[in-house]
Amino acid sequence: MNGLLVACLLTPMMTAILAFLWPGGRVIKGAVSVCGTVLLSVFAALLLRQVWTDGPVSAQMGGWEAPMGITLVADHLSAMLVMVTAIVGLAVSFFALTDIDEARAKGGFDTFFQILLTGIVGAFLTGDLFNLYVWFEVMLISSFALIVLGGDKVQLDGAVKYVAINLVSTVLLLTAIGLVYGMAGTLNMADLNGSLAELPDQSLVTVVSVLFLIAFGIKAAVFPLYFWLPASYHTLPISIAAVFAALMTKVGVYALIRTFTLIFTPESDMIATVVLVVALLTMLTGILGAISHTNIRRILSYHVIGSIGFMLLGLGLGSPLAMAASIFYMMQGILVKALLFMIVGVIEKRGNSSELSELGGLYRSHPGFSILYLLAALALIGIPPLSGFWAKLMVLEAGIEHQAWWVIALVLLASLLTFIPLMRIWFEAFWKAAPRSDDAPVKEPELSNAASGSAARSESMQLAPVVALSAVLLLIGLAPASLISLTDQAAAGVLNVDAYLQVVLGSGAAPIEEMKP
Amino acid sequence: MNSIIFRTVSRLLMGLMLLFSLFLLWRGHNEPGGGFIGGLVAAAGLVVYGLADGPKSMRLILRADPGAIALTGLLIAVIAGLMPVVGGSDFLTGLWLFIGATPTDKGLALGTPLLFDIGVYLAVVGGVVGMVIAIEESL
Amino acid sequence: MEVLFGILAGVLMAGGVWLILSRNLLKFLFGLVLISNVANLVIFASGGVTEGSPPLVGKSGIVEGVANSLPQALVLTAIVIGFGLVSFTLTLALRAWQSIGTTHVEEMCLSEQRAGATDENGGVLSVDDYAQLERARTVNSEQSMEPGR
Structure with a gap:
């Protein structure tokens, strides 16, 4: 029994309930939400420390031993992802205090946001395939609610696409799970390890693995299945877009990594090749999409897709080094995406637009904030000594180890191309002179003292999480050693599942307990 | 729906269905039934009433916001799951209280699964009725 | 079966x-x-x-021949x-x-830029411009919309 696992899951769930039932306005509910994420961060940090020192931990729900009951399990990868989810959740819930308006808060923003976190944490921690489906649905339903919250026409239109494609993915996932149960007779992921490979008829196994690939691929927005993402993300309020862009797609990546190392043995070369090709194409199309757009939010949406490609390379190459590189990229990518989307939120507030042609002169008016953007952008591009550099260095090392020269060439090309859209934002929004706008009257003199004071306060409250996330990223960049050692352990744990099996199933076949009265 | 027959019958039906839902909730332990089915039956009863009298009167007889009912249910379920943790067992383990137990008979068995079921019941009632009210009000 | x-x-x-x-x-x-x-x-x-009996545990404990629950x-x-x-x-x-104003997915494209959608100066339309255009188009098409489409 490990209480930390349950605590990580229950904290956001209880926070959701409290945020809804607690009487009060935007500030009270937001404060409840922030407190909840602080608590979640504490539990996640404790869990990470325990996993780091003692190896994977598990908890059996209701005392029913695996594979009979539902198991929660955290290995290095899960614990790291829960930690980074808590950090992003904390930053976004703080950012949302001033970003989300009273109407959306009344519609239940904080509740749905916390339920979304519950779903994400649950998906990272569960050790049961059907339970994974349930957490995916928890995540999905709350994301549906968030995506239509207080929506105008354009937001509704984006929401329809998001909902439709995600429902298709859900149905595919459910069918695949049904087929797995029919073949193996169990849905515990540790118990499934190896049991599908022993089946005499492997053709159905291949079909099911492709079903999983498509279902999780839609969630992760990989190459041919990503169209819903740029159609919906740019219509959302920035706090919601930030948490979606940072976390939602990564749950799909995590599920892909988990299923294709634990359930489907990596021997099936075909799937590995498919994943590799898909990863490279995702990378390239994401970057090219980013280059072709002029709206900052769309550019970043395509960047989200591009980075998914990097995260899947590890699964495609399949070596510990490549997997470690992917995991490092995932951690860094989650943080940097959340940071960039929040920065865009601040840009929009100051420039009243997210269209590059209508922005400008931000460096002259806000030099400190501009440096923050530059740091985040350079970290994403991978300029040493910022965090992205280590991620890309590890990817390249893995490529060299495999002597996969065309992978290296494409990764380098994609990294170079990443430069273009991010620097274009820099030159257009920050560097060039502000466009002369005749129709936008200068509002500032009209503000009374009190109003301008509250505006300044809200601005500094939005900057706080931006600065904090930048500091975390800078720290990762300047002292990457501990994170690299952690990702190495995570990759080893993902590829060599013995410790995972041991902690879930226990040593030897545990006798089924006498049924309780 | 402005029909006096339907409105009269709907009240009767709602009462009967609410009673039946409680019966299903109670017997859900060792026989078919339970919080989910009971909740659905109760929600169906309330929806019949709502169809006859409109969403406004449905809100009136509920007295509380459906979302609050649903989340209170979730809270009760979580508390039911956490109660054994206080005693050192696993999350969601059943704790039992046997009232009037004799050596041959277990007596009246009350346990945390019943509490959990009550939570599920409230969550289902709140969730379903909330969705139906939302749809009816937007029409 | x-x-x-x-x-x-x-x-x-x-x-x-x-x-x-x-x-x-x-x-x-x-x-x-x-x-x-x-x-x-x-x-x-x-x-x-x-075919199997309901998977409910009787007084004697585990029962044989039950359906998979x-x-x-x-x-x-x-x-x-x-x-x-x-x-x-x-x-x-x-x-x-x-x-x-429509459930036809081809016409629901407010949130997407259609390929080659440009304004008269050749610049790419912003979302808001596009939404405005769409609104105008929807009003036009509503007049000619057949029922049941």
Whole structure:
């Protein structure tokens, strides 16, 4: 029994309930939400420390031993992802205090946001395939609610696409799970390890693995299945877009990594090749999409897709080094995406637009904030000594180890191309002179003292999480050693599942307990 | 729906269905039934009433916001799951209280699964009725 | 019995896919409902469709010859989730129809830039410009919209 696992899951769930039932306005509910994420961060940090020192931990729900009951399990990868989810959740819930308006808060923003976190944490921690489906649905339903919250026409239109494609993915996932149960007779992921490979008829196994690939691929927005993402993300309020862009797609990546190392043995070369090709194409199309757009939010949406490609390379190459590189990229990518989307939120507030042609002169008016953007952008591009550099260095090392020269060439090309859209934002929004706008009257003199004071306060409250996330990223960049050692352990744990099996199933076949009265 | 027959019958039906839902909730332990089915039956009863009298009167007889009912249910379920943790067992383990137990008979068995079921019941009632009210009000 | 379930699932799947390929949002939804029922059938059949007594524990402890209860639990969960998703999506479709004025997916493109959509100066349209254009277009098309489209 490990209480930390349950605590990580229950904290956001209880926070959701409290945020809804607690009487009060935007500030009270937001404060409840922030407190909840602080608590979640504490539990996640404790869990990470325990996993780091003692190896994977598990908890059996209701005392029913695996594979009979539902198991929660955290290995290095899960614990790291829960930690980074808590950090992003904390930053976004703080950012949302001033970003989300009273109407959306009344519609239940904080509740749905916390339920979304519950779903994400649950998906990272569960050790049961059907339970994974349930957490995916928890995540999905709350994301549906968030995506239509207080929506105008354009937001509704984006929401329809998001909902439709995600429902298709859900149905595919459910069918695949049904087929797995029919073949193996169990849905515990540790118990499934190896049991599908022993089946005499492997053709159905291949079909099911492709079903999983498509279902999780839609969630992760990989190459041919990503169209819903740029159609919906740019219509959302920035706090919601930030948490979606940072976390939602990564749950799909995590599920892909988990299923294709634990359930489907990596021997099936075909799937590995498919994943590799898909990863490279995702990378390239994401970057090219980013280059072709002029709206900052769309550019970043395509960047989200591009980075998914990097995260899947590890699964495609399949070596510990490549997997470690992917995991490092995932951690860094989650943080940097959340940071960039929040920065865009601040840009929009100051420039009243997210269209590059209508922005400008931000460096002259806000030099400190501009440096923050530059740091985040350079970290994403991978300029040493910022965090992205280590991620890309590890990817390249893995490529060299495999002597996969065309992978290296494409990764380098994609990294170079990443430069273009991010620097274009820099030159257009920050560097060039502000466009002369005749129709936008200068509002500032009209503000009374009190109003301008509250505006300044809200601005500094939005900057706080931006600065904090930048500091975390800078720290990762300047002292990457501990994170690299952690990702190495995570990759080893993902590829060599013995410790995972041991902690879930226990040593030897545990006798089924006498049924309780 | 402005029909006096339907409105009269709907009240009767709602009462009967609410009673039946409680019966299903109670017997859900060792026989078919339970919080989910009971909740659905109760929600169906309330929806019949709502169809006859409109969403406004449905809100009136509920007295509380459906979302609050649903989340209170979730809270009760979580508390039911956490109660054994206080005693050192696993999350969601059943704790039992046997009232009037004799050596041959277990007596009246009350346990945390019943509490959990009550939570599920409230969550289902709140969730379903909330969705139906939302749809009816937007029409 | 499983073969029958398989055939039924196949027929439902075919109907669902046919409906999903439709350009009407509502038909798409109905197709999705059919396919989610296929998933439920698959889970149900994968547990083996056998005759057995209800999987309830009697006074004596474990009973022999009971049906496999796990697929039923899984299907029940899946039905609940599917029910929630479908009712949500129906509400969403209703609201989208109310505010956008159509359920034809080709015309629901406010949030996407259509390829080559440019203004008269050759610049790429922003979302807001595009939404404005769309609004104008929708008003025009509403006058000529046939019922039941």
